[in-house]
Every structure is written in structure tokens, then in C-alpha cells.
Amino acid sequence: MASDTTDGAERVDDAERAGPAVRADGAERADGAKGPDPTGEAPADPPVPLHRNRDFRRLWIGQACSELGSGAAGLAYPLLVLALTGSPLQAGLAGTVRMAAGTVLGLPAGALVDRWNRRRVLIGCEALRAGAAVGLVLAIVGGWASLPLILVVAVIEGGAGALFGPAQTAAVRHIVPAGQLPTAAARNEARGYAAELAGPPLGGALFALARWAPFLADAISYVVSLVAVWLIRRPLQEVRTTRPEPLGRAVRSGLRFVVGDPFLRAVLVLAPLANAAFAGVFFVLVVVLLQRGTPPAAVGAVQSAIMVGGLLGALAAPWLQPRIRIQTLIVGFLWVITGLVAAAAFVPGTYLVAGLLALAILPSPTLNAGMVGYQIAITPDHMQGRVDSAIGLLAQCLQPLAPLLGGAAVTWWGGRGAFLVFAGILAVAAVVASLSKGVRNLRPL
Numbered sequence: 524m525a526s527d528t529t530d531g532a533e534r535v536d537d538a539e540r541a542g543p544a545v546r547a548d549g550a551e552r553a554d555g556a557k558g559p560d561p562t563g564e565a566p567a568d569p570p571v572p573l574h575r576n577r578d579f580r581r582l583w584i585g586q587a588c589s590e591l592g593s594g595a596a597g598l599a600y601p602l603l604v605l606a607l608t609g610s611p612l613q614a615g616l617a618g619t620v621r622m623a624a625g626t627v628l629g630l631p632a633g634a635l636v637d638r639w640n641r642r643r644v645l646i647g648c649e650a651l652r653a654g655a656a657v658g659l660v661l662a663i664v665g666g667w668a669s670l671p672l673i674l675v676v677a678v679i680e681g682g683a684g685a686l687f688g689p690a691q692t693a694a695v696r697h698i699v700p701a702g703q704l705p706t707a708a709a710r711n712e713a714r715g716y717a718a719e720l721a722g723p724p725l726g727g728a729l730f731a732l733a734r735w736a737p738f739l740a741d742a743i744s745y746v747v748s749l750v751a752v753w754l755i756r757r758p759l760q761e762v763r764t765t766r767p768e769p770l771g772r773a774v775r776s777g778l779r780f781v782v783g784d785p786f787l788r789a790v791l792v793l794a795p796l797a798n799a800a801f802a803g804v805f806f807v808l809v810v811v812l813l814q815r816g817t818p819p820a821a822v823g824a825v826q827s828a829i830m831v832g833g834l835l836g837a838l839a840a841p842w843l844q845p846r847i848r849i850q851t852l853i854v855g856f857l858w859v860i861t862g863l864v865a866a867a868a869f870v871p872g873t874y875l876v877a878g879l880l881a882l883a884i885l886p887s888p889t890l891n892a893g894m895v896g897y898q899i900a901i902t903p904d905h906m907q908g909r910v911d912s913a914i915g916l917l918a919q920c921l922q923p924l925a926p927l928l929g930g931a932a933v934t935w936w937g938g939r940g941a942f943l944v945f946a947g948i949l950a951v952a953a954v955v956a957s958l959s960k961g962v963r964n965l966r967p968l
Contacts, residue, residue, distance in 0.1 A: 592744025594722015
């Protein structure tokens with residue numbers, strides 16, 4: 524990756540694309556809104572709506588294709604290993620390696636994103652992932668695909684994803700105005716839920732057609748994303764005028780910023796608890812359904828039905844956010860989710876439980892989008908990458924323990940008790956949010 528930070532891309536003066544407006548002093552605004560900076564003067568014109576922001580549309584569509592391809596390949600990896608080796612253990616290893624690469628590289632990747640040119644990082648990551656997927660396709664077609672090769676491709680995918688994620692999050696700040704960041708994050712949530720729903724079935728269907736087909740689709744999706752990023756003409760970062768910190772110090776300064784901000788400090792408590800609780804609830808649901816004799820295919824259908832609730836919530840999030848204060852989003856929705864998960868412990872029947880859990884997950888995209896949008900807005904541009912990667916890593920830190928806790932709870936107290944355990948964890952998060960000064964004192968974007 525190149526380490527220079529100049530963007531070199533041609534700047535296009537196009538009002539329809541909500542390009543950087545020009546201030547009275549001739550300088551460009553990074554937030555994409557028209558008119559002077561908010562220094563007491565009213566802006567000349569309102570920001571261009573997201574649906575008319577060409578650069579946001581390009582990034583969104585490119586990532587929609589990329590995430591759909593990744594979802595298809597995510598299912599195809601274990602299927603391919605099973606077809607080659609017949610070993611479920613080795614099939615699980617491929618998925619674990621793919622996720623572990625992204626986790627291990629998360630913190631240094633965020634610091635590197637803050638040092639490097641974001642446009643080149645985004646394009647380079649997509650080119651690298653496309654090349655790796657094409658290599659795997661050629662290996663499958665040629666009959667020399669093997670577990671070591673699949674693991675190498677999985678590491679490349681996971682590592683490049685660890686760089687791409689924070690670079691994309693940081694770039695959004697320069698594509699949409701600050702006030703539209705929560706709405707942009709909500710649309711990204713909807714994209715993620717849609718890809719999560721459509722990706723695995725697509726991967727299974729393509730794999731049934733040909734073993735190499737889902738990986739070719741994955742490669743094509745990365746090329747589409749690459750072209751979409753390349754077509755974005757506005758700068759994706761501020762010009763760096765100071766020498767970057769050493770990598771280790773940069774990582775530590777990002778962590779200090781997160782811990783030092785009251786709101787982000789609250790997120791570090793709320794996000795791990797909520798994420799672990801949801802992971803545990805889904806695990807308990809699967810165990811309980813299997814104990815009741817539900818066929819595995821039906822278990823998968825129940826999970827998909829619950830995820831539809833998340834997709835509907837993501838579609839509703841842009842409408843909800845302007846109408847509900849972010850404090851209310853965080854505190855109120857956590858209490859609502861707590862009540863729904865607790866109610867799921869007592870209702871009879873699979874479909875009623877699935878319906879309650881679908882309602883519980885419905886507000887999650889609005890909550891996530893509000894928190895992510897606020898995080899992007901308050902983080903200095905030169906720290907976007909490391910702050911995003913630090914929060915992302917720490918927010919997932921308790922999830923690996925959720926299946927273990929869920930299994931123990933089902934063993935000791937049964938399915939009802941296990942649901943109540945995770946409802947209790949959500950209740951702790953709701954109490955923390957209710958008492959947190961960092962949440963109560965949020966200033967409007």
C-alpha cells in the first residue's frame with residue numbers, strides 16, 4: 524500500500540452529487556453540505572438527500588455486491604472443504620481462520636488505514652480479494668485445490684476485510700454530511716441484513732451448480748466494488764500535514780481516545796453485552812429447537828425468519844432516526860429488547876418464540892446506526908480507522924463466550940432459564956445506558 528496521503532482524484536463540481544461545497548473563503552467543506560461552515564451563519568442550502576448523493580450510492584451499491592459475494596463464499600468455504608476432505612473439523616477450520624485473520628489484524632489495520640491513502644486501501648483490498656478468489660477458482664477447475672490453499676485464501680480475505688472495513692467507515696464521513704451519518708449507517712445496516720439473508724442461499728445454489736461458481740461470483744463482486752470506489756471523485760480523507768505516529772503508539776492513542784470519550788466509553792460496555800446476549804439467544808434457540816426434534820432445515824428457516832425482523836428494522840431505521848433522540852434510541856430500545864427476550868422464555872411454540880425474537884432484533888439496526896453515526900461524527904478524521912477497529916474488536920470480545928454460557932445455562936436450567944440469563948445480560952446493558960452520563964449528555968449532530 525502506498526503511504527502517501529494525497530488523493531490525486533479529480534474533483535467534480537456537481538451539485539447533484541452533493542460534492543464538497545465551497546466556503547466564502549474558497550476552502551472546501553469535508554462534510555458535503557453546501558454553504559459556509561457552521562460558525563454562526565445559516566447554511567445557504569440544505570444538504571443533498573442521500574438518494575441523490577452519487578458517491579454514497581456508488582459506495583453503497585459496490586458494498587452491497589461485495590457483501591453478497593462474501594456471504595455466498597462464506598457458506599461455500601466449508602462446503603468445499605467437506606467435498607475435498609470429508610472432515611467437518613477441517614471445514615470448521617477454514618471458517619475459523621477466515622474470521623481469526625480479521626480479528627487478529629483488526630487493531631493494527633485501523634492504525635494503518637489512518638496512515639495510508641484511503642482510496643488506495645479500498646481499491647487495493649478489493650483487488651487483492653478478487654485475485655485470491657480467482658486463484659481459488661482456477662485451482663478448483665484445475666483439480667489442485669487443497670486445504671492449505673483454501674486457508675491461504677481465507678487469510679487473505681479476512682486480512683483485507685480488516686483493512687477495508689475501517690477505511691470504508693472513515694470514507695463515509697467525507698461523502699455525506701455529519702447530520703446524515705446515522706441515516707447512512709442505517710442504510711448500510713439494511714445492506715448487511717439483506718446480504719446476510721440472500722448470500723448463503725445464493726452460495727448453496729451456486730455450489731450445487733459448480734464448486735467454483737460461488738467463488739467466481741465472489742471475485743466478480745469485489746471487482747464491482749473496486750470500480751464503484753474508483754468512480755468516487757471526491758477526497759476520502761483530510762490532507763495529512765504531520766508525520767504519522769509509530770504503529771504501536773498509534774494503536775494506543777486510538778484506544779485512549781475511545782476510553783477518554785464518555786459516549787464511546789459507554790459503547791464499550793453496552794456493545795459487548797448486547798452482542799454477546801444476542802449471540803447467546805440464537806445459540807439457545809438452536810439447541811432448544813433441536814431438543815424438540817425440529818429438523819435442521821426448519822431450524823435454519825426459523826433463523827432466517829428472525830433475520831427478516833432485522834432487515835425490516837434496518838429499512839425502518841432512516842424513518843425512525845430523525846424522529847427519536849439518540850438517547851431514547853439507546854435506552855428505550857435496550858429495555859424493549861430485554862422485555863421481548865424475557866417474554867420469549869415463557870411463550871409456547873416455536874413460531875411465537877421466533878416472532879418475539881424477530882421483534883427483539885427489529886430495533887437493533889436503528890440502535891446500531893445511531894451509535895455508529897455518532898461515533899463517526901465525533902472522531903477526528905486522522906483517527907477514524909483505529910477508533911472504528913478498536914470499537915469493532917472490543918464490541919465482539921464477549922461473543923465467543925456466549926455459546927459456552929448458553930450451553931451451560933440450558934444444561935442447568937433448561938431453555939427457559941437460558942433465555943432469562945441472556946435477558947438479564949440485556950437488562951444490565953439497559954441499566955448502564957439509563958445511568959450513563961455519556962449517553963444522557965449526547966449533543967445533537
